[in-house]
Amino acid sequence: MSEAEIKPSIHFWLRRLHSLSGIFPIGVFLLEHMFTNAFILGGPEAYNHKIEFLRSLPFVAFIEITFIGIPILYHALYGLYVWGTGKSNLTWYPYPRNFLYTLQRWTGLIALIYIGYHAYHTRIVNALFGTEVSYARMAELVSVPWVFWFYVVGLFAVMFHFANGIWGFLISWGITVSQKSQKIAGLSAALVSLALFSVGISSLIHLVNHP
Amino acid sequence: MKEKKPEKVIIRIKRQESPEAKSYWEEYYIPYRPYLNIITCLQGIRKTLRTFDGRPTTPVAWESSCLEEICGICTMVINGRVRQACSALVDQLEQPITLEPMKKFSLVRDLIVDRSSIFENLKRVKAWVPMKDTQDRGPGPKILPKDQQINYALSRCFSCGACLEVCPQVNERNDFVGAAILSQARLFNRHPIGKEIQLERLKALVGEGGIEDCGNAQNCLEICPKDIPLIDSIAEINREITFNLIHLIKGK
Numbered sequence: 112m113s114e115a116e117i118k119p120s121i122h123f124w125l126r127r128l129h130s131l132s133g134i135f136p137i138g139v140f141l142l143e144h145m146f147t148n149a150f151i152l153g154g155p156e157a158y159n160h161k162i163e164f165l166r167s168l169p170f171v172a173f174i175e176i177t178f179i180g181i182p183i184l185y186h187a188l189y190g191l192y193v194w195g196t197g198k199s200n201l202t203w204y205p206y207p208r209n210f211l212y213t214l215q216r217w218t219g220l221i222a223l224i225y226i227g228y229h230a231y232h233t234r235i236v237n238a239l240f241g242t243e244v245s246y247a248r249m250a251e252l253v254s255v256p257w258v259f260w261f262y263v264v265g266l267f268a269v270m271f272h273f274a275n276g277i278w279g280f281l282i283s284w285g286i287t288v289s290q291k292s293q294k295i296a297g298l299s300a301a302l303v304s305l306a307l308f309s310v311g312i313s314s315l316i317h318l319v320n321h322p
Numbered sequence: 323m324k325e326k327k328p329e330k331v332i333i334r335i336k337r338q339e340s341p342e343a344k345s346y347w348e349e350y351y352i353p354y355r356p357y358l359n360i361i362t363c364l365q366g367i368r369k370t371l372r373t374f375d376g377r378p379t380t381p382v383a384w385e386s387s388c389l390e391e392i393c394g395i396c397t398m399v400i401n402g403r404v405r406q407a408c409s410a411l412v413d414q415l416e417q418p419i420t421l422e423p424m425k426k427f428s429l430v431r432d433l434i435v436d437r438s439s440i441f442e443n444l445k446r447v448k449a450w451v452p453m454k455d456t457q458d459r460g461p462g463p464k465i466l467p468k469d470q471q472i473n474y475a476l477s478r479c480f481s482c483g484a485c486l487e488v489c490p491q492v493n494e495r496n497d498f499v500g501a502a503i504l505s506q507a508r509l510f511n512r513h514p515i516g517k518e519i520q521l522e523r524l525k526a527l528v529g530e531g532g533i534e535d536c537g538n539a540q541n542c543l544e545i546c547p548k549d550i551p552l553i554d555s556i557a558e559i560n561r562e563i564t565f566n567l568i569h570l571i572k573g574k
Contacts, residue, residue: 123528197491197496198490203402204488206539206544208538209490212539212540278538284561288557
């Protein structure tokens with residue numbers, strides 16, 4: 112930017128949409144997803160019953176594509192573009208927030224790979240080959256050690272990305288302005304994510320211990 | 323506790339004769355004295371015009387003016403970290419001391435860079451109070467002391483460019499205006515009369531290279547030599563934009 116003229120740009124609007132999509136619908140879906148996962152702790156019957164209910168929702172395919180599939184795809188692809196506009200400089204400026212900036216990008220990538228894998232084995236196979244998703248099927252999937260650990264890493268990446276993303280969202284929309292409010296928001300978001308992470312981990316462990 | 327003082331100050335400088343020329347490193351030394359700063363070292367090197375091994379060399383080009391961290395012109399990368407040379411004390415630096423020009427601006431020669439892009443961007447966000455004539459309209463509106471305090475903090479910016487140098491979002495692929503500009507836009511949006519063209523400033527900042535390029539790495543806050551609350555400024559501008567989204571969608 113060297114001339115004193117203003118070039119209108121679509122980038123601002125796409126970036127705000129990217130920021131919003133991370134909270135709604137993706138963040139909201141994440142909360143719903145972790146809530147559903149918690150039914151695993153109640154045993155196969157409770158979990159399968161919950162899944163039956165979700166499957167019986169009207170317009171379920173429309174909801175899945177509009178509020179889950181497309182937003183995640185958009186958030187991922189535009190996120191990769193945003194990654195390309197930056198250049199990490201942690202070596203010379205190793206500040207904590209700079210570290211989180213870089214980590215946000217890497218966890219986004221890990222989350223993308225993990226979500227792709229996870230969505231394929233739990234949803235896309237169902238659409239393609241009619242494989243039913245159930246408590247037994249999930250237990251079978253995570254009984255393989257590397258899959259279990261991949262789930263742990265993926266879950267961690269998602270939860271970090273979510274917490275740091277909430278913090279960034281609140282700044283990008285001008286909701287938290289002072290440094291103090293940003294700090295409180297960041298810590299609160301981290302606590303929420305930690306709680307969600309523990310729900311995920313306990314569901315995973317439950318699946319392995321009670322196949 | 324007395325530390326052993328070195329006899330020499332060894333300085334490595336990244337030289338480049340012109341924007342097109344190839345860069346190279348040259349090493350120099352000056353005799354140690356207490357309380358040396360980087361500008362006095364550069365003056366010392368200019369006196370001898372010899373490299374560390376005694377070869378004659380050309381004078382190193384650098385800029386300095388106020389020598390009290392007020393003008394910002396001697397900003398350079400010292401031991402890998404951007405700061406003002408006049409306030410960088412040799413006693414607090416590890417040797418050999420390396421000096422490089424800032425990388426986020428186009429190079430003029432040796433340690434001199436062209437920072438006119440900052441000025442151009444200040445013009446772009448209209449970082450001034452609009453006045454149509456010089457008529458005396460009496461005293462301006464009252465500003466509360468608590469607002470004055472914030473305004474004063476923001477007004478300390480001397481456009482040194484350190485916040486741009488440390489920003490991961492400012493690079494050859496990205497034309498982000500940077501924290502200093504956003505903070506100045508905030509300062510003039512806070513002014514009772516400057517507020518008149520708030521929307522014009524915001525329009526500039528949703529344009530190319532505008533605020534959306536901020537990645538919240540917040541390095542600017544860490545590096546700012548004047549401790550300007552740059553992060554608050556960016557969030558505040560984001561808030562102003564959020565409140566004016568409908569106006570900004572309409573206006574091209």
